[in-house]
Amino acid sequence: MIRDSNQKKILQLLQKRRELTKQEMSQILGLSIPTIATNTNILIAEGLLEEGGIGDSSGGRKPVIIKFLPNARFSFGVDISSQRVRIILTNLDSEILASVEFIDLDFTNIELILQRIADHMTQMMMDLKIESKAVLGVGFSLPGTVDEELGILEMAPSLGLYKVPLQKQFQAYFSAPIYIENEANAAAFGELTLGIAQQMKNLVYLSVTHGIGAGIVIKGHLYKGKNKRAGEFGHMTLIPNGKQCKCGRNGCWELYASVQTLLSRYRASLKAESLPTSITLKSFFNDLAMGNSMARKVWDEYLDYLTTGIQNIILTLDPHYIVVGGDISLYEDYLLPDLQKKIFTPNAFYEEGDTSIVISTLKENATILGASLLPMKNLLFQNESIL
Ligand SMILES: [Zn+2]
Structure with a gap:
């Protein structure tokens, strides 16, 4: 899903400011009121924003306030290390709504580990009553080199894994867009977006x-x-x-x-x-x-x-x-x-x-939050932040 850049601008602005009138958005973004109105209506129809309350007006008709809805979409972050697998579910504000982890990992059977991850995710969605269509995707953080375009874990010596088509394998167990990233890159991306590196x-x-x-x-x-x-x-x-x-x-x-x-x-x-x-x-x-x-x-x-x-x-x-x-x-x-x-x-x-x-x-959450941000890139980030 590649978003219209004006829609991204509106979403990003409202995520930061939480609520604004169309007039205020028009002034801040330098876009015409009709452009704001058209795009805002699309985002409202998709459930990402909502109308609520009446703003101040210096006279005439009072403008309607548009609100950001952080729980309109969700994302999974998965951090796989030699010690444990951790899974989090976040909303658009990167709040961790649920977290699960498991140990006893046998990396000679990666299929079984992926299946367990998918089962946990399904359970987390059921517990929080989240529908599939509200899930933007799953971001994996892996301790090795990855080809994120082909979705392949190239090599992770600490796990004894080489050339694993992880994206393809995981798709068999869980239907959502899947992203993979090296763990330190995911953490740097987390810090860049949410933490100290802003x-x-x-x-x-x-x-x-x-x-x-x-x-x-x-x-x-x-x-x-x-x-x-x-x-x-x-x-x-x-x-x-x-x-x-x-x-x-x-x-x-x-x-x-x-x-x-x-x-x-x-x-x-x-x-x-x-x-x-x-x-x-x-x-x-x-x-x-x-x-x-x-x-x-x-x-x-x-x-x-x-x-x-x-x-x-x-x-x-x-x-x-x-x-x-x-x-x-x-x-x-x-x-x-x-x-x-x-x-x-x-x-x-x-x-x-x-x-x-x-x-x-972000301490121990830097990596996994960075991973959970990967599926949100097309929705919320204006510029490609990865070279
Ligand atoms: Zn070495």
């Missing part, structure tokens, strides 16, 4: 979870590159001849700076001292807060690796902002001061303040 033009979104992904935003557009692989910083070589990566190369950044690595290094150091080793991110930061010297040592080493990668990104792209998201972003108080200090050690190229290091405002 005002920022050049930024790199870093998702630090079990791996490291990145989304690059240049002048307000998501930059994906010729083969849709831009931003695979997690697999840039940090240590020549370093650890073997699932991608086939050695010494990739994410092998040294992912959350998984942080935890496994801490576990290994505790094991060497024969201490209990059931460690989560939460318990690690508890230990760090308690002044545990082993936790401090592992944290410092980890931050050195994380820092080197971020410094390389700053030298390559010179962005306004590095937005840190993913699991690690929940521990902002520990992360930001230490990271800033390390990144801006004296060097010939940049100093503190040249690039801001900030934490994702």
